[in-house]
Amino acid sequence: MLPDLERLIRLQSLHNIVDDARRRIAAIPAQFEAFETKLNKLRTALSDAKQQLDDNREVRRNLEKEVSDAKSRLAKFQEHEMIVKTNEELWAVQTEITTAKSAVQSFEEDLLVSMLETDALTASVNEAERSMATAEAEIEAERQTIEQERATSEATAKQALVARESLASEIDAAVLALFDQIAEKRNGLAVVEAENNLCSSCHVRLRPQVFNDIRLNDRVIQCESCGRILYFQLVNKSLPEAGA
Ligand SMILES: [Zn+2]
Structure with missing residues (x-):
């Protein structure tokens, strides 16, 4: 084979190596961006889940207060029932007792629903935290692999460029x-x-x-x-x- 043709083939091979390495390096920012996008999605999901749990706790605190208030009203009317003098007063206080009892029952039912929701929402928060932690660990590992690959690609390109220069000096x-x-x-x-x-x-x-x-x-x-x-x-x- 003509020596220069043989050198050109090797020169092309070195060119390809440099091009490949540069392409791989150039693709890295997009990979890192994809990691950020994935993490951001998970962060948003986690923050939404936490917000829902906070909202639920707020609702629960209000319902607990409503139950407690309704129970106080009930106790007050029940005490009052003991000391009423007239049938009219008795009738009035019994109406209040019925209303208070039904309020206690209704708020307690709502509270129970809210507590079941707390369990479900707590599970969601835990799940979102797990997903986040898993993704963070996976991405950190991938990031390290990519950084190692980047270093390898940079070294490969550098080596090929040196070889290219020396080879080029031998070509007509x-x-x-x-x-x-x-x-x-x-x-x-x-x-x-x-x-x-x-x-x-x-x-x-x-x-x-x-x-x-x-x-x-x-x-x-x-x-x-x-x-x-x-x-x-x-x-x-x-x-x-x-x-x-
Ligand atoms: Zn052709």
């Missing part, structure tokens, strides 16, 4: 300029394989003579359609590793 200046020019125009992909008579990038069918020339791998040939530099992979399908 005109060939390197062509590579850079195509890479700039073609989203970083300047060197691709010719496979089954096709350019593996733009999939245009290559003329038989062009494909035969490419198979020789002895000069720099560009795809007539996309302009990328083409080479023919003899046995090993994968691109050489970085620094290989």
